Amino acid sequence: MIYLQLFLSFLQIGAFSFGGGYAAMPLIQHQVVELHGWLSMNQFTDLVTISQMTPGPIAINAATFVGTQIAGVPGALAATAGCVLPSCIIAAILANLYIRYRNLKVMQGILGSLRPAVVSMIAAAGLSILISAFWVSGAFSLAASNIRIRSVIYFATALLLLRKTKLNPIWVMLLCGVAEVLFTLVAT
Amino acid sequence: MPKKKEILLKLFTSTFYLSMFTFGGGYVIVSLMKKKFVDELHWIDEQEMLDMVAIAQSSPGPIAVNGAIVVGYKLCGALGALSAVIGAVLPPFLILSAISGIYTLVKDNQIVSAMLLGMQSGVGAVIASVTYDMAASEMKEKNILSVLIMVGAFLANWVWKVNVVLIILICAGIGVIRTLIGERRERNV
Numbered sequence: 064m065i066y067l068q069l070f071l072s073f074l075q076i077g078a079f080s081f082g083g084g085y086a087a088m089p090l091i092q093h094q095v096v097e098l099h100g101w102l103s104m105n106q107f108t109d110l111v112t113i114s115q116m117t118p119g120p121i122a123i124n125a126a127t128f129v130g131t132q133i134a135g136v137p138g139a140l141a142a143t144a145g146c147v148l149p150s151c152i153i154a155a156i157l158a159n160l161y162i163r164y165r166n167l168k169v170m171q172g173i174l175g176s177l178r179p180a181v182v183s184m185i186a187a188a189g190l191s192i193l194i195s196a197f198w199v200s201g202a203f204s205l206a207a208s209n210i211r212i213r214s215v216i217y218f219a220t221a222l223l224l225l226r227k228t229k230l231n232p233i234w235v236m237l238l239c240g241v242a243e244v245l246f247t248l249v250a251t
Numbered sequence: 252m253p254k255k256k257e258i259l260l261k262l263f264t265s266t267f268y269l270s271m272f273t274f275g276g277g278y279v280i281v282s283l284m285k286k287k288f289v290d291e292l293h294w295i296d297e298q299e300m301l302d303m304v305a306i307a308q309s310s311p312g313p314i315a316v317n318g319a320i321v322v323g324y325k326l327c328g329a330l331g332a333l334s335a336v337i338g339a340v341l342p343p344f345l346i347l348s349a350i351s352g353i354y355t356l357v358k359d360n361q362i363v364s365a366m367l368l369g370m371q372s373g374v375g376a377v378i379a380s381v382t383y384d385m386a387a388s389e390m391k392e393k394n395i396l397s398v399l400i401m402v403g404a405f406l407a408n409w410v411w412k413v414n415v416v417l418i419i420l421i422c423a424g425i426g427v428i429r430t431l432i433g434e435r436r437e438r439n440v
Contacts, residue, residue, distance in 0.1 A: 080313075109355070113347070116364075118272055119342060119343025119344075120314075120315050123313060128354075131347070147312070149312060150311065150320060151333075153310040154321050154332075158306060161325075169426075169427060173422075174426070175397070176425045177301075177305040178305070178397075179400040181305050182385045185281065187409040192275050192374055193379075217372035217376075232286055235377065236373035238373065239376075240365075240370035244365045244366050244369065
């Protein structure tokens with residue numbers, strides 16, 4: 064049965080992708096392209112592009128996309144449910160342990176060491192987004208001609224707005240997008 | 252704290268709204284959640300938020316989904332986790348099923364890509380701002396080991412591309428050792 068197959072495939076993707084979006088990509092490709100042939104490699108590449116353009120985690124986007132293509136909205140529901148189920152169980156168990164034992168000395172020590180590491184990882188994620196925004200090639204380079212000055216200006220303005228006004232971060236993000244759209248329309 | 256029903260509803264609407272704007276990867280929702288639940292609603296404090304990100308990192312699956320589950324569970328138990336996760340999953344679900352048929356049109360649209368390119372700078376700024384706040388509150392403790400962990404984890408993650416789960420395990424190990432040494436010292440004093 065296709066619904067069960069979709070559910071089980073995405074259950075595996077959900078259960079074994081530790082560490083966020085890019086870690087899930089090869090797993091999704093394996094299940095969806097190589098094992099079941101639900102998508103061609105071209106379609107998979109499209110899926111990755113679409114996932115980057117739309118909000119939400121790539122694994123959820125993939126589940127919905129594949130599910131809809133193969134078995135309509137019920138298929139999408141089965142795949143998404145499979146994808147989210149392991150997270151629900153494991154994250155809830157860890158949250159429960161956290162709430163129960165957070166005051167233990169050892170837990171305090173562990174959490175105290177994890178917090179600075181988490182800050183670094185968030186910083187690293189932000190940095191990679193900025194690099195792909197600032198450099199035309201999408202990678203860090205010293206050649207000044209490669210830098211999109213506009214993006215740097217959006218960033219500086221956005222940061223200023225975020226720090227100095229109470230403007231909602233979502234509006235700040237959207238403003239940057241609209242600015243680039245206007246620029247593209249005027250330039251072409 | 253408001254009533255349970257109100258929290259559940261607020262959890263659902265917040266994660267739904269935040270998830271609709273998580274362009275650019277899981278940490279965006281973490282940044283937005285911090286603004287919403289820590290700065291705006293004061294339902295959790297900043298340290299707890301960092302702890303929850305660590306938990307989200309250690310569980311399999313997308314960080315945005317795990318983050319929603321952990322925050323939901325902390326605020327309202329299993330029901331809270333459920334309403335938060337449904338809120339977080341619905342926007343990508345609806346959007347992808349809607350454009351699944353016409354995705355080639357969307358993919359090659361110039362306006363859409365310009366919007367996304369511009370938003371990258373904004374997303375970067377949102378994450379930079381939240382990271383600054385979090386790093387500043389970590390630095391306030393003036394703990395050298397914490398600073399070393401921060402630098403070390405950054406190098407491991409960014410320069411050496413070490414798996415995130417491994418970084419978490421090593422830092423947890425450092426935490427255990429740190430506690431044991433601290434206790435021994437206390438006993439000797």
